[in-house]
Amino acid sequence: MKTLVTGAAGFIGSHLVDELIDQGHEVVGIDSFDDFYEKSTKMANIESAQHQPRFKFVEGSIHDQFLDELLDNIEVIFHLAGQPGVSASWGNAFNCYLLNNVDSTKTLLQGARERGIRRFVYASSSSVYASPKCIEPLSPYGVTKLAGEHLCALYEKRYGVSAVSLRYFSIYGPRQRPDMLFARAMTCVSEQQPLVIYGNGRQSRDFAYVSDIVKATISAGLSEELPSSAIDIGSGSAVSVLDALNLLEGICGVRFDLQFDADGTSGPSESMADTSAAISALGWRSSTSMTDGLQRQYEDHLASHLHRRPLQ
Numbered sequence: 001m002k003t004l005v006t007g008a009a010g011f012i013g014s015h016l017v018d019e020l021i022d023q024g025h026e027v028v029g030i031d032s033f034d035d036f037y038e039k040s041t042k043m044a045n046i047e048s049a050q051h052q053p054r055f056k057f058v059e060g061s062i063h064d065q066f067l068d069e070l071l072d073n074i075e076v077i078f079h080l081a082g083q084p085g086v087s088a089s090w091g092n093a094f095n096c097y098l099l100n101n102v103d104s105t106k107t108l109l110q111g112a113r114e115r116g117i118r119r120f121v122y123a124s125s126s127s128v129y130a131s132p133k134c135i136e137p138l139s140p141y142g143v144t145k146l147a148g149e150h151l152c153a154l155y156e157k158r159y160g161v162s163a164v165s166l167r168y169f170s171i172y173g174p175r176q177r178p179d180m181l182f183a184r185a186m187t188c189v190s191e192q193q194p195l196v197i198y199g200n201g202r203q204s205r206d207f208a209y210v211s212d213i214v215k216a217t218i219s220a221g222l223s224e225e226l227p228s229s230a231i232d233i234g235s236g237s238a239v240s241v242l243d244a245l246n247l248l249e250g251i252c253g254v255r256f257d258l259q260f261d262a263d264g265t266s267g268p269s270e271s272m273a274d275t276s277a278a279i280s281a282l283g284w285r286s287s288t289s290m291t292d293g294l295q296r297q298y299e300d301h302l303a304s305h306l307h308r309r310p311l312q
């Protein structure tokens, strides 16, 4: 099957590309290499995919002029491109959030509608929730992700575009974005720096391993019937930030020097996926333990950190 992955060089997008190629699908990937973090990191994410004949990469942003090239013979769109970052969305760059989370979603949905594309999978976020089951974004980022969901629902209702929104919770694993908790913690270990925690660290999060959620994403794209309009994608269990870091300390063999930023944007006090729709509609549940997943992320971190260090 010929598929499009937007945000193909990002953390989750690059894992999705690798898995789709492994499963024998043809993949067109697009990424604008936005400056949220380093281009070299993103290029490394797709380094192995670039050698695969079933992968074609387009560098650029999702705009109308790209659509003919991007959507030619595409059957499934996996729309993962987006502007992440809860804290930064409060700042001056809100236009980027509107452009990359809302405008690009509308552009692609319109393209999907005009070309009769079989399925549109949208990477939404647990940031649409204020607490489990309560849809009420607590950040401008969450507002833009929810707007994307509404656009999907609108195109489904009005034009029959088969669109599903996947609400990813806190995803971790190799290639995790450098602004995310475990990636920051591992960098602090390597650079012997204090680790800043937003809030008091007692907020709970649903951490899910990237390879697991990639499987859920593919399943949502390939299922015969539209599985549902919006599905939580997470492990279904919640761990406090402090407990998760405690586990990571055991894996890294260090004690973190924690510094608490009480004013920092810590998000909801509790966040946990309701996995019932993922189980019933996708036949999916996460299977990687946090110990195994964090161990793999740490090994990947050590390998890439060593690789980047200049020779003495």
Ligand SMILES: NC(=O)c1ccc[n+]([C@@H]2O[C@H](COP(=O)([O-])OP(=O)(O)OC[C@H]3O[C@@H](n4cnc5c(N)ncnc54)[C@H](O)[C@@H]3O)[C@@H](O)[C@H]2O)c1
Pocket (backbone or CB within 6 Å): 006, 007, 008, 009, 010, 011, 012, 013, 030, 031, 032, 033, 034, 035, 036, 042, 060, 061, 062, 079, 080, 081, 082, 083, 084, 099, 100, 104, 123, 124, 125, 126, 167, 168, 169, 170, 171, 172, 177
């Ligand atoms: N990582 C998580 O835990 C998490 C949780 C919830 C939701 N999400 C969503 O999943 C998606 C992927 O997240 P990620 O963590 O891999 O982020 P990421 O920043 O690593 O990847 C996103 C990629 O999209 C690209 N991009 C941004 N705007 C673009 C545009 N207009 N055109 C083309 N490319 C563009 C960026 O350059 C980047 O490489 C995002 O939509 C994010 O909102 C992620």
